[in-house]
Amino acid sequence: MSLFIEQGPIRPPSEATSLLLRLTRNCPWNKCAFCRSYKGDTFSRRGLEEIKNDIDTVVEMCRLLHKISRQSGFGGLINRQLLTQIYKSGDYQLFHIAIWLINGGKTVFLQDANSLVMKNSDVVEILKYLKEQLPSVERITTYARSSTLARKNVEALIELRLAGLSRIHVGMESGSDEVLTFIEKGTTARQHIEAGRRVKESGISLSEYIILGLGSKRWAQEHALETARVLNIINPDFIRIRTLTIAKGTTLEQKALSGDFEEESEEEIIRGERLLIEHLDGIQSNLVSDHSMNLLEEVKGKLPHDKLTMLGTIDRFLSLPESEKQNFILGKRWGLYRVMNDMLDASQHARVSAAVSMLKKENRLKEAISQLKNKVI
Numbered sequence: 001m002s003l004f005i006e007q008g009p010i011r012p013p014s015e016a017t018s019l020l021l022r023l024t025r026n027c028p029w030n031k032c033a034f035c036r037s038y039k040g041d042t043f044s045r046r047g048l049e050e051i052k053n054d055i056d057t058v059v060e061m062c063r064l065l066h067k068i069s070r071q072s073g074f075g076g077l078i079n080r081q082l083l084t085q086i087y088k089s090g091d092y093q094l095f096h097i098a099i100w101l102i103n104g105g106k107t108v109f110l111q112d113a114n115s116l117v118m119k120n121s122d123v124v125e126i127l128k129y130l131k132e133q134l135p136s137v138e139r140i141t142t143y144a145r146s147s148t149l150a151r152k153n154v155e156a157l158i159e160l161r162l163a164g165l166s167r168i169h170v171g172m173e174s175g176s177d178e179v180l181t182f183i184e185k186g187t188t189a190r191q192h193i194e195a196g197r198r199v200k201e202s203g204i205s206l207s208e209y210i211i212l213g214l215g216s217k218r219w220a221q222e223h224a225l226e227t228a229r230v231l232n233i234i235n236p237d238f239i240r241i242r243t244l245t246i247a248k249g250t251t252l253e254q255k256a257l258s259g260d261f262e263e264e265s266e267e268e269i270i271r272g273e274r275l276l277i278e279h280l281d282g283i284q285s286n287l288v289s290d291h292s293m294n295l296l297e298e299v300k301g302k303l304p305h306d307k308l309t310m311l312g313t314i315d316r317f318l319s320l321p322e323s324e325k326q327n328f329i330l331g332k333r334w335g336l337y338r339v340m341n342d343m344l345d346a347s348q349h350a351r352v353s354a355a356v357s358m359l360k361k362e363n364r365l366k367e368a369i370s371q372l373k374n375k376v377i
Ligand code: SF4
Pocket: 027, 028, 029, 030, 031, 032, 035, 036, 037, 038, 113, 145, 171
């Protein structure tokens, strides 16, 4: 019988090769209007023994992989050939562990949406057990809600850091209270600030996720300016940029259909991004664009050093003639371009231009872009 550990559905892109260890199931809030990650799923805490059993199982899986490697003539090494062999066997959990090992077995992500809602002493116990059983682990990260973090004091967060927690990923989404209320985030800008400052003070690395376009046409300016204000106070280690896509079955989709949420155009969203970056001041955060839904993936860098370069990249897009903007947007959503320089490929450019002309003739350009965008989520 194959070995099994329980795992949740999502993790940040930066944790793609991390070991996923589930502490809680789903999201205790589960109300954000744009989110469908855990829709219909009930939140629950896993027991300490259950989680420790999963850690023990990972240890066993590591042993098993080394054994298979020796039996296959790879001398106990976790190499590409072994990965292929495990993948072909159809044991995808063992494959996940093999991927983790081939990447050094150094990083762990604690699932699901708000693991730190568990008792602090329980998380500390799990962290210590994890590090004892898997000594190769160097970085342990988790998602957490600001409303949960704001209820912890700095001492509690320091305890987590000393036990091994290295980074917390927070879905800030916006720094505007009006936007946060509208999307039912269940968190205020003040809580984001309180939580962020405490995490920073504890010495744990902090990632804040921001969603471009979440302010809609109604709060576009306020979304950018208030988010910049809150980030300037927190000075997180990472600002991670996301772009809104309205997923089917969400409350936000209903709000959009009823006209209560007026989606911004791609260009308006980029103008909002410019306003946000322009107002990021006095912080040393890394601005990261690690999601393909971001129209300008090349807008990234270290603040304040790269601020002008980032603004310059945005201005390069904004100053394109209308036909070139349309070409880039369609090519990007189609998956033919990744960054603006990809438009320099004459044959790809001509292919996209032909598609733009045809869609414009049929009056379907906007609809096609939106369909292509939704295909990705
Ligand atoms: S807190 Fe996170 S996981 Fe929970 S509903 Fe909101 S966005 Fe989704």
